Amino acid sequence: MPHSTHIHNPDVIIIGSGVMSANLGAMLKRLEPTLSIQVYEVTEELAQESSHGWNNAGTGHAGICELSYTPHREPDGTVKVAKAIEIFEHFDHSKQFWAHAVASGMADKPKEFITPLPHISFVHGKEMVEYLRARYEGMAAHHFFRGMEFSTDREKIASWAPLLLEKRGEVPIAATKMDGGTDVNFGNISRKLLGWLEKQPGCGIASNHRVTDLTKTATGWEVKTRNLVTGESHENNAKFVFVGAGGGSLALLQKSGIPEAKGLGGFPIGGQWLVCENPEIVARHQAKVYGQPLESAPTMAVPHLDTRILDGKKTLLFGPFAAWTTKFLHKKGSYLDLPLSVKPDNLATLLKIGVSNLPLVKYLIQQGTQSMQDRMDVLHVFYPGAKAEDWKLIEAGIRVQAIKKTDGEAGIVHYGTEVITNEDRSISALLGASPGASVSVNIVLEVVKKCFGHLLETPEGRARMKEMIPTWDEDIKKPENAARFAEVDRRSNELLQLI
Template sequence: MKKTDCILIGGGIMSITLAKLLQEIDSSINVKIYEKLSSCALESTQSINNAGTGHAGYCELNYTNLNKHHEVNIDKALKINGEFNVSLQFWSFLARKYKGFKPKSFITQVPHISFVKGDKNISFLKKRYEALIKTTPFKEMHFSRDRETIKEWAPLVTDDIKDNIAMTRVELGSDIDFKSLSEQMLKILSSNKNFSLYTHHEVKSIFQKNDKTWDIKIYNSKNKKIILINANFVFIGAGGSSIQLLQKSNIKNQIGYAGFPVNGEWLICKKQSITKKHFSKIYGLAGPNAPPMSAPHLDLRIINGKRQLMFGPFASFTFKFLQTGSYLDLLKSIRIQNILPMLHVFICNLNLLTYLVKESKGSFKDKMNALKEFYPLANEKDWKLTSAGIRVQIIKPYKKIGGKLEFGTEVVWSDDSSLAALLGASPGASTSVFSMLNVIEKSFKRRINSKIWKDKIEKMVPSYNRDLSKQPSLFNKVRRSTYKTLGFKI
């Protein structure tokens, strides 16, 4: 049996980011990534399977809900903004250190806009703006109800809209091609003799031995052979199938967890005469009973250097956990311990289920009508429908017999922190560096407190363990340095 330090299951942005962080901190750590498919970043990290939004809280209205006193709670927006800032700092560090790491290949400055109609929603947006503008990270946000200003910000949107409308805009938003980012990091990783990537390798079992190490049984679909690997640490970052792999580990802390899969589709336009008129990401409000991930948005995307517009996502229910998965995925994930949490969630979210089933029956014309709420003059001939990937939301045990549906991300650890599994979806990839630093902090806690490790992390992420929103001078210093390296205009 072969031995290694770390096994990372799944070749998406999370595993690749964790591998790069570990190798930067200590290049002697042996890291192996095992990916089931023919190459990395083909599921959730695939460019077309996500919105490509650098989630910073600028435009995502579901990050700033009203509380019972009808006040806007901005805590989540500030939290996500800080976490995204950590990613920006790490990518900037890589760009300064490695000539082959090219930010222009994966990140583009694209303004982020929030868009609402009607007096009630305009009132909410104004409250949101007034709360956020007082904070350091959002001090450059602009609000407008003026038609001419809005037309300048979003030419396609203002055409033929009769309702009262309002927008907020932040110039320093971003569009990110996470697949390209993953490939850039893999190129650097491949030069390290202690890093290995294995594609066409599917994990069949995960077992913890008495010495607290892990035996992993892996099937090589190319040569049809089974290999056995022993590792000190295991990370499960396999997107939708993480819940199934976590169940294979049989750790106590996974008991009661289950998955709630949501499928998505985009409307896409590549017609240059249209794409050149739209240069932002515009987010609206999610409809009644709709999951937060389905908040409609009209996005400029830059993929492989080419502009295209995406609208959606249109969410629907599915039984698959991955695009390349099986329609039996949901059924196979059912265990005695998670039956009650699953039933509780499905019963308590019948409106959501009804919405998802209804959306799955929606026609192309229905989806075009939704687009016309943003872009009234949209022509069906210019748009086509394509997959937006699958997101498996978290069902977790709640209280004694109930379950709770979560739309964020969560890491589940073994008691000794030698195994970590990332579950859930948004904001996901945008906060990958922050999330993976948290994994390192907990799973390598005996080493994280050493001065060598701390110094290296602070060199990669100058704001490490600091709240930039409360330190304006440090925030401005980090922002200038980071954005300059990444090619943004400040």
């Protein structure tokens, strides 16, 4: 149902209703209950773009199974695992905040948005087997990954994920498994948090509202919106604006005119999934299994075979497959989004990206023209016994890979999420890619630290943040903090009904 609550001249305006916006809005209101907050959303329902359940894999990215965060073996044979450890800590912030949301009544029924699910890494070929062994040795030494198992034994791996071994040849294989993984419905947790926010004094949500312009004022920002149902335009003012509009963030940043947006570009990549709903097959797979990256593929295209739980129904997803698009948003985007994003200040950067990423362009063309059999051939690398009649192709969300110029070089932001904040810290916007939604709480925590740091300088503010994220000011990565991590993690898992 549409939302139509309007707050005049609030302290904060949030653009977009996805998981980033939902977490920030809820966090700010808990941190300072007197803040007034207005949310604008272009779609009728909330969290319908990248956060929507079918538009992402729902992986609780914690660095457990994603080989992208530990891509290389060093000359001495080891694998550096610092990035996986960092991602794990960031996702743990999400778990802590969502556990607080459940405990405090901000979100109910945690099983509707998070489910325990083993996370498995799976590789084949002698070289990759040795890589995975070295990765396991590096990760299992850290207290975050205690309980991770490694095996090259085919019967053992078949007991973890039977579909991986069905009709498989004698090529060397290896896998790691950890039971602490999760499947997350980011759309549901977003709607729960926003539902709570809308009920708080001084807070409103208006859906079917497109933000058409941002203008700097002496005290903050003037935000112009258009009601997509009535066609009426409105103006509102706020001291702080958060642009959490997913693929729509770049255009709004450009409209803001802030110097920090100069030179930024966006490269949209559409997504598709193969989906299996055959109950006999779905019942045989209970894990998220991530494999080796595809050559020349973007970050989001590392293949994985996933159990997916949406609205209580289990299915299997495989992919993602990329698709060429010029739209920046799945539901409310336009094919003119990419052309209109090209400006004099980012033209050179975009051209350089095109020239230096010809393998990526070739990959997108290949992906867009492949047949169902081509896609099944990729699935057979994971599940050799898969039959085409059990799978269908569906459209997924759109990822806009941020493009920026750093030290004179143009590059696609494959990892992490860019937080763009202007000099007076009156506006922040988010651009970027994986792991995105999983680490959204850590990302918005950084926004709070940077733009609302004064709220954390009081004893009351620090105590409130400590209630929301118990380890927000602690480094639980350190070995001496292993017991503290175990204590907090157990509490989060209990509240989220993960154990």
